[in-house]
Amino acid sequence: MQMLWSLGLCLACLVWLSLVHGQGHVLDKPVTEKCLTCLCEAMSGCNATAVCISNEKGICGLFRITWAYWVDAGKLTIEDDEPDSENAFINCANDAHCAADSVQNYMKKFNQDCNDDGEMDCHDYARIHRLGAYGCHGEMPYKFQSTFEDCIDNFAQLEKDEQLRKDDS
DSSP states (O other): OHHHHHHHHHHHHHHHHHHSOOTTOOSSOOSOHHHHHHHHHHHHTTOTTOOOSSGGGOEETTTTEEHHHHHHTTOOOOTTOOTTSTTHHHHHHTSHHHHHHHHHHHHHHHOOOTTOSSSOOHHHHHHHHHHOTTTTTSOOOHHHHHHHHHHHHHHHHHHHHHHHHHHHO
């Protein structure tokens, strides 16, 4: 039950953040809020303290974004920052909204059917995010895959429970 409550809180935060506008705002968002929440959960446990303070640290923020990923996503920035400033990557990766928009841009750019099931969905985005655009057909790390699938299953259960409540009304 605690995990379901946490997922609801994470989703609420991401929805709120999607309403905030910053530089490089993404209009066409292929990744749903639920999917972003599960990517966040699988990558960092949605731990807002999982930040980096220097480019040399490698991966940063809730989505554990690398500098190269950020560049491929279009070098989005937080408000009043410039893409070529020294801390632009760190500032964006550590900002939930900017990082989520970077994920959206990356998925738009590298959108593909990684699991060969004939559709583009959150499972493909998880593979692209974790394995990279050119490695998404590879083997998923167990911990990431397990956490991600648990999150997806919890959302499905929440939706099922909600539907049952509506049907009982």
